[in-house]
Amino acid sequence: MKTNSFLMKQLSQLTAVALLFSSALSAQTTQSSEVSSAESAIQLPVVVISATRTERLIDETPGSIISIPLGIDPITDFATLARREPLADVPFQAFGSDSFIPYQRGGNLGYNLRGIEGNRVLIQVDGIRAPDEFTLGGSEPTGRDSLETELLERAEILQGSASALYGTDALGGVVSFTTKNPETVLRGSSTALAYKGAYSSVNDSFSHTITGAATANALSAVLVYSRRDGSESKNNGSIPPNPADLQSDAILAKLVWQPSPAHRLRFTAENLDRTVDVEIDNAEITSPFLGTIERVETESLTQRFRTGLDYRFIPAHESIVFDSLSLSLYQQDSVAKDNNIQVRAAPRSRLRDAETAFHNDTTGGSIAAVKSFDSAGAKHRLAYGVESNRTATSKSFLRTQTTSISTFTDAPRMADTDTTRTGVYLQDEIEWKLSAERSFLLIPGVRVDRFELAPDNTPAYLATTAGQSAPKFNDTAVAPKLGALLGITDGLNAYAQYNHGYRYPSAEELTATFTNVAFGYKTIPNLNLQPETSDSYEFGLKGKINAAVSVRAAVFHNTYENFIAQFLSTGAFDPNFPAGIFQTRNVGETNIRGFDLSTTIDGGELTAALSAWTATFAFGWSDGRIRDENQTTWRPLDSISPWQISTGLAYTPRNQPWGARIGVEQVGKKDADEIDGDPTVRFLTPSYTTVDLTAWWRLNDQVSFNLGLYNLTDEKYWRYNRVRGVRAASRVRGVRAASTSQLERRTAPGFNPALSANFRF
DSSP states (O other): OOHHHHHHHHHHHHHHHHHHHHHHHHHHHHHHOOGGGGGGGOOOOOOOOOOTTSOOOOSSSEEEEEEEEEEESSSOOOTTTGGOOOTTOEEEEETTTTTTSSOOEEEEEOOOETBBBBBGGEEEEEEEEEEOOOOOGGOOOOOOOOOGGGGEEEEEEEESEEEEEEGGGSSSSSEEEEEEOOOHTTTTTTTTEEEEEEEETTTTTEEEEEEEEEEEEEEEEEEEEEEEEOOOOSSSSSSOOOOEEEEHHHHHHHHEEEETTTEEEEEEEEEEEEEEEEEEEEGGOETTTTTEEEEEEEEEEEEEEEOOOOOOOOOOOOSOOOSEEEEEEEEEEEEEEEEEEEEOOOOSSSEEEEEEEEEEEEEEEEEEEEEEHHHHHEEEEEEEEEEEEEEEEEEEEEEEESSSSEEEEEEOOEEEEEEEEEEEHHHHHEEEEEESEEEEEEEEEEEEEEEEEEOOHHHHHHTTTTTTOOOEEEEEEEEEEEEEEEESSEEEEEEEEEEEEOOOOHHHHHHOOOOEETTTTTEEOOTTTEEEEEEEEEEEEESSSSEEEEEEEEEEEEEEEEEEEEEEEEEOOTBBTTEEEEEEEOOOOOEEEEEEEEEEEEEEOOOOOTTTEEEEEEEEEEEEEOOOOOOSSSEETTTTTOEEEEEEEEOOOOOOEEEEEEEEEOOOOOOOGGSSSSSSSSSSOEEEEEEEEEHHHHHHSSEEEEEEEEOOOOOOOOOOHHHHHHHEEEETTTTEESSHHHHHOOOOOOSEEEEEEEEEO
């Protein structure tokens, strides 16, 4: 049964929240409806906040920050949010992609930013870190896609190290999502009700989203419910993907009490429940070792529930300590559970039921303050705060197998672990005015983090490691940063920045274990695993060259020490495990360098005849190399994506209710010298070009439509991060190609339309 006690508990709490909304608003509407402008909700400007934790215009902020508009393209998941950004990608794992690991989970794994991915990139929703990614060397990947995009109102991507502000999770960057708030839904009205229906042919999914908001006196509230049903993500290969059935329910509720401009108290509750049932056809095989596998099915469940309470105080009179103070408390429970059933025929008849579940539960809080003041001809804006959270993680593996006798296996994939993070940060934005329109900005900052990891060496865990205990880990790190921005003209700025980053080993990396007696190998914990560190340098240009042309350009070079890799051979020999003993280990130095360029041309600023036209161009290239501690030769870093060019031409006529955009994406091929390993047996992705067309039509203030036509030329291609590490099968016309079922299943979708309709009442 899909509904369990976890879901029932969350739904009961959300029901209570909905009733609270109803009763609170009813009580408020019986009072006077006269609200002065001073008492109305504060409307914050649309600016970026990820890079400095303060509100700044994107062109006046050092670093590479991408602000992603929502509501134009029909967006179905967090992978499509970054489809136009050259150095931002989302690796994808096909369900049941390996026939020898039939319970392998699929889906979007996480963000790859400039070649850094996994838990090295912080993903947060309303300031709360998303659940960790779990990989076990790629054999049991659990991604970080545990959100519903229909609940979001804004997304930002900060590329490059941000440990000085966000701590250990932000070695490679930060992806920040903000969910819908009452004021953005209401748009100045006292009540609002909206419905959005969307269809995507990629997985034949239909989504229905209902949003309601209301305000009365000091109270405002928003309630969003989104339902999504679909099937497997289609490909463009000769072999279809494994059949799947997807159902998803997501709820967001916010209640805001703001009795005056000085005080705002907000309660948030969010719940996601997603189930994917997969028939793993490619695992139904016959082999001398495995026998005949007649049927394999997997049910994958993703659940995340969080509640949070945050308070903001803006004193009416000047304070020497802060201009604004924010406090937050939150709790988040998440689980990614997979249940696999496998039926084998005679002579090796058996029924095997395997359940694996990754639990990631977090409780935390923060205090943040901002203070502005003048000193010695300069304007200062201090941002400082304290954050602390505690995360409990576990990865169980339970298997029941019925043959002539029944057997039961309890083999956890890691130790049950409590991880505590506590950080204190301080940053100063120092600005000197050079003229009425030009400034020089200097931003020094530092963060001190304390990290403690405490595993529980249970009998079940020790049984999987032959008595090898998982180690405790604790350490304190200091991460400094320095950024500078110089106004070249009144609209164009040059910047430079340095960031020192760090990442402590995760609970999985320190305690992961796996024993396979049949194949003669095992993995063990590493008592000597060290933290990763990085030194990142970036130089860039951003802003308007003139009234018509704006630009964003960056050159970066990042060096990483003690990079952590799963799983490397220990070199030890055990006759019981002749295939080897493996563990997560630190490897040597890793370097990543590259650059990106983005421009926008407003045709209306060139000539009146082009007033409706806007052209965009974006290019990104990076290169990564890694070497072991005792080697002098550099090897390619496999997580580096090929170069990418994204161009677009948009037509938006003034005083007309419609607009359209055509976009072209060109991606380079992966050469043999860019692959870590033997290139003769690795699939090298060829270059490709895709063409997309998006359009919108606003019938009136209440009704609008969005249309997306993707891969118009029906190009057959592979995205590198979806086939990375897959073996090649043959050569076709001098290009390494593949005819294997695995690669054919991993082709990207062919021509696929998507449509959404929005109604506001």
